[in-house]
Amino acid sequence: MKPYTFIFSTMSVDGRIAGETGFSRLSCHEDFVLQHRLRAQSDAVMVGAGTVLADNPRLTVRLTPGKSPARVVVDGRLRSRPDSRVYQGPGLRVLITSTRWGPEDLKPYREAGVEVIQAPEDSRGLVDLRLALEDLRESYNVRRLMVEGGGRLNYELLARRLVDEVRVTISPLALGSGTSIFQKPEARMEPSPGPLARFILVDYKPVCGNWLHLVYKILYD
Template sequence: MRPYTRIFSTMTVDGRIASRTGYSRLSCEEDFTLQHSLRAWSDIVVVGSRTALADDPRLTVRRVPGRSPMRGVVDSRLRVPPTARMFTRPGGVLITVEGHGEERLRPYRERGVEIIQAGRGRVDLVQAWRLLYERLGVRRVMVEGGGGLNLGLLEKGLVDEVWVTVAPYVFGSGVSVFEGRGFDGLVEKGELRLLDVKVLCGGWVSLRYEVLRPRLPLDV
């Protein structure tokens, strides 16, 4: 069993979520509101370690009515400190690998952080998503990047929807919304079906896609 998973990201016209210098302020006001409404829909919001370190996000719901979800980070090397803002209130979740000694994990436990361990050397995302479902009762996940986590989840068939807002900017280089070795495009590719299009703030475009493949069943 695994939770239903949405990726949400805001990118430039050329598909970048951050410039080569790390600049990533791309959302307009309506896009921020959409982001917070999707957080309120979720049981947990998950980011990668690079995103957590670069932005130190709170991952809470503030712009719309609704409860704040749990807040998780995928961090195999424990680079995100237990003092990160996402861990300052109950509901923090650290998704990491097996093999970390209790001494390294204790500072997180002392702050009330739930620890999910899956895989050796690298987080086994399929196992981690199953543990989120079984141990924490997570049924709906929102992923807010970065690009490496987005692609990793898509490659494993763990993504059900992709919500991207296209901002009217071009960077030419930087971090892609899906970052990594990727599909070869010949015999394998990520295939999506467009569900909805909305114009935000007069110039931003929100695109909602359903993932057709690769996509694991929810009841595996």
């Protein structure tokens, strides 16, 4: 059984979480506070390697009371450095990667105190996220998982029917191009047969006066 998995993201009105130059300052203060509150309510928070490389996030709780969750990085190609901030400090830190890597490849992460989950790759060279999430729950008791991107990780989770809920804040900006909240990876450029899922709006609220936070439950046909 996998954890209850929800995506949290802030996007422009045209559905981008970052522009072509990497601009991603889309949140306002209330949105940041909400993000940290949701972290405190989760057992773990997960990002992809691209987010670690672009933002070097801590993924800790700082703006609200509460305990920081476990920090999880999906990195099938070992692009994230073991000294990245997400891997530092107290608490559980987990790397999800491919079974292709041997003990010597993973030694720097383990020496940094990082737990490692290895899952097989599919025919496109992508880590089997369902098996990895099931391991995350069974081995580390992660029952509520918050996903903070990036767009390619969001897409893969949705395409594999692993997302239960999406929380998205729409900022009053348009970027015109860049990374979508659900960015189809280059390894999956075959045409989609139809919608990946149905989004059922269950809640919404304004934040910072001009931003809008939406909560969707996800249904799969």
